[in-house]
Amino acid sequence: MSKPNVVIERVYGHGRGSTYHLAAALYRELGESAAYVRTRGFDRIQQEQMVLTYVGEHGSITRSDAAELCRLSPDQASRMLRPMVRNGSLEMTGSRRTARYRSP
Numbered sequence: 037m038s039k040p041n042v043v044i045e046r047v048y049g050h051g052r053g054s055t056y057h058l059a060a061a062l063y064r065e066l067g068e069s070a071a072y073v074r075t076r077g078f079d080r081i082q083q084e085q086m087v088l089t090y091v092g093e094h095g096s097i098t099r100s101d102a103a104e105l106c107r108l109s110p111d112q113a114s115r116m117l118r119p120m121v122r123n124g125s126l127e128m129t130g131s132r133r134t135a136r137y138r139s140p
Contacts, residue, residue, distance in 0.1 A: 096138040
């Protein structure tokens, strides 16, 4: 088995807020290509589902609640919540520090 050049890759985020996964080349070398797709592909979907479940149970969620729930930085939580508002999954009330996200 040859040693892969890249063993980790950044999934999203910048600087200290980055999230990393093992690289596809490493999974390929280990014969676990499907595991890479499962790990990489489901993160965002699972996080969105956790947020929607939380909102369903508690009525609304804040950015800091979403960050804690999904183990994200506050900036990463914002980048996750914004598209959910744009696509109609969530509705934002308030702004900045008072923003809450709930079902439309």
